[in-house]
Amino acid sequence: MIVNRRPLTFWEKLYLPAIVGGFKVTMRHAWNSLFRGKTVTMEYPEQKWAVPPDYRGAPYLVRDQEGNTKCVSCQLCEFVCPPKAIKITPPGPSGQIADRPNAEKMPQEFEICMLRCIYCGLCQEVCPEEAIFLLKDYSITGHSRAEMVHNKEQLLALGGVHGGIQKWKHKAEEAKEQESFPVKV
């Protein structure tokens, strides 16, 4: 496409229309922000951003409706985590059993280093138990490196309760029903 450039008129060459235009625009903006408070600045700690629903914030562990730990220590998230931010200590053969019926295990310790986390959401995607979610927290700060590592208690406290299918509860109910064969339909 060829744009024909019109030669400037004498009046335009004097820069005067540009000066007047610039004066008007800058004056309008200065007036609006100074006297009418029309600024675009969001003054952060006081005013907070409305986090959209599908936002990927910090990953936290969640509990089910009955307050049980959903994580079963399968370590899939630990393996998938690209920056190796997740570190899970499984209970081991003679360790603590899960705090809910029918689930085999729950992690002895679960640490996410928020200095490493890249908020990619792969842990949430890979979790077969819907136990880890990227919630809406975006301002993760601390005074030391140690403070930036979230342990299991913190993660569970921060994650709160997240409903959804209670897979192991239903399995337990099914198993119980199978004891009185034939199964009711």
Add this chain to the structure above:
Amino acid sequence: MDLANLYNGLSPATKFLFWSVVKIAFAIGILHAIAAYAVLAERKISAWIQDRVGPNRVAPPFMKYIPVLGRTLTRWGIFQPLADGLKFMLKEDFTPAGVHKAYFWLAPAIAIIPSIIVIAVIPFGSVMGDQKMVIADLNVGILYTFGIVSLGVYGIVLAGYAANSKYPFFGGIRSSAQLISYEISMGMSVIPVFLLAGDLNLSTIISWQANHGWLVLYAPLSFFIFLVASFAETNRLPFDLPEAETELVGGYHTEYSSMKFALFFLAEYSNMVATTGMMTTLFFGGWTLPFWGLDQPAHNIGIAIVQILIFLTKMAALMTVFIWVRWMFPRFRYDQLMDLGWRRFVPLALANILVTAVILWMRS
């Protein structure tokens, strides 16, 4: 009493020395304060024009206990310059490996010295007691100013050379190209002013304006050319080619940090103060106002202080124009600047001199 006797016993030369030192200390103190708050004004006005709020957080801890005033002062960013100054002092002073060390250290000093000593000839008030409120009441005031102001560019060129890196070098080169383009038209633009006033002494020019009215009314074209040339001289938009943050990452001061950078920064704003002071003196009647008898030299200390404040207010108004203009225009290319300087303003300034001279000759 002893002090008064001591003072009266001094020889005139010692008295002159004493008062000069006092005036120099006062002028430099005021200059630095204005430069610091000009930075704040720049940031605030820029913010308003761009729909932002600007610096509004810095405050000493006790400020929050003062009911309304404390919050207002904080919102206006009154304490920001203190924090900025402290920051510059605490920053690491880094010298890159490849620089020419001697020039690298010399350049900030060469940049700042002219911008400070140029205020020596500007009358910032009338009289206080028997002292004229000007550090050096030279008969060739304007020649001194132009001589000194041109030296400031050497600091920039030297900084560009000393840094031994591409962008500062470009900045330095552009600065020298800029210098020869605007300095001539700037010098010629003020000649009609002196033709009208008939003297090179800045105090005489002010008293002429007190009698006849502000010179901006007699020589508006001179003022316009001087104003545009001042933008180039102080390296401000639309002619901030040596700095050009967006293309030269800061230009001549790219490699500088900490106090050395602060000196360049201070030099830029001191230049602004000096230039606006010069404009106030030449075109806006200096410390005078045409009513309430404020156009005559003060006879008591109250009037003297009011006249100094008048001078500072006029300067502040002009500095606001400087800051404002920054957001009106995009940056000129440097060939455009040279074109503007050589092919527009030099002929225009010459014509201005000629017309003024002819009119004065016909009326005499």
